Amino acid sequence: MQYLVSVITDSIDRADPDEQAAIDVFNEQLQKDGHWVFAGGLGAPSTATVIDNRGGQGLMTDGPFTESKEFFIGFWIIEAPDLDVAVKLATEGSKACNRKVEVRPFL
């Protein structure tokens, strides 16, 4: 069972060296324990482009699909047997990257 752990922030600041070091330790542990699938950081919302090709027009808009104070700045995809394990890992992840995270199951 896979879960998406999204990192939520309200500032475009990247992880500082201490945070990056903690994230590295956390990532290594995920890999060692077999929870690691994939992870990545995302560009700021200002770097986003929205495409709407529902009408076959390929309409392109500058910016994110929704303006909000908080946004996703990165994510982990983890392998976990159930939500309790996923929450435990996400709790450690939140501490490591020093930001809020959201856990959602893949269907």
Add this chain to the structure above:
Amino acid sequence: MNGTDTREVIARAHHEEWARVVAALTRRFGDLDIAEEGAAEAFATAVERWPTDGIPPNPGAWLTTTANRKAIDRIRRENKRDDKHKEAGVLSDIEPPAPLGAIDDDRLRLIFICCHPALAMETRVALTLRMVGGLSVSEIARAFLVQESAMSRRITRAKAKIKAARIPYRVPSEEDLPLRVTGVLAVLYLVFNEGYLASGPDTDPVRDDLTAEAIRLARLVRALLPVDGEVAGLLALMLLIEARRTARVSAVGELIALDEQNRGAWDAEMIAEGHALVRERLATGMAPGRFQILAAINALHTSARDVRDTDWSQIVALYDQLVRVEPSPVVALNRAIAVSELDGPEVALAAVDRLQDQLVEYHPYHATRAELLRRLGYGPAARAAYDAAIERAGNPGEIAYLTRRRDQLG
């Protein structure tokens, strides 16, 4: 046996066996929806069949077997419809797995899945009443004054989240257990409090169906976790409050304050049971949590044959202990009420006034101030405080009480 007797047996079986049937099916099928629908169909079949066929020798086993069959029928129908066969494995497994040990009781796991911290508190309450308590969706909706359709959506969403996010059906691990039990107890206390002081203008001041259900579920949790001090504490607390229920409402539906209650009308049996639990906890010598301290306070109240015999210095000492465990303004307010009995209303009023910023929207803050101001002889200020309390109170019995107290000021 006549029809009335059969109906009573079915009602009792529903009360005693619902959670067990739902829990057994949840373990087997891993799906709360299937478990609940299977259980509901089994009870519907009992209502149909038992009056003519007679009551089976072991109603619980009959209900579980029937619920299992109904669930399998449903899965087969659905598999045919959408051509999914992932549940096929369970279909050949007709014999239910062997029962597990006490701590692994299915019902305990059911309680923990319903009270999972990943669900909103109000959702946990609704789901616990539905899946563990067996209350109908319309009963739960009525209890919490929301539309049945809204309550139904809330429960459906919760079940879907449990399934999709894979919230596990298990008793939390040793290290997580204390924290998770706290959540379960919070849910039961919410149910009890809604019964004890119903929040809405259109309900009875006291909902004894809800207080009784909370006590029943607390007894169940205590049977499953007999060594947990806070479980015992919450059960004792509920019993000691519930024991005063009939003395707490007047013939015209007005709430009666503790000092004006007819103590002869208190339920002696419940008080004895509550006191025994409090003594049992004291004997362990372990540091008590919030519910154990609250139970001890209520044990002192219910030990006094006359309000004048109340041991206020002990009660204040217990509130001091409670403030350390739970440093909230509401606890500070209740402590001030006890202080007024020990050190007089002036000292208490000073303590209460310090809570104004935090509690200005909390009606007991104004009601407490009103009583203290009355005792100090500040009529107009007391009247204004009663008005502020009445404006914010929701319970009709309490509003009646406050209104009478205000109008007595003359």
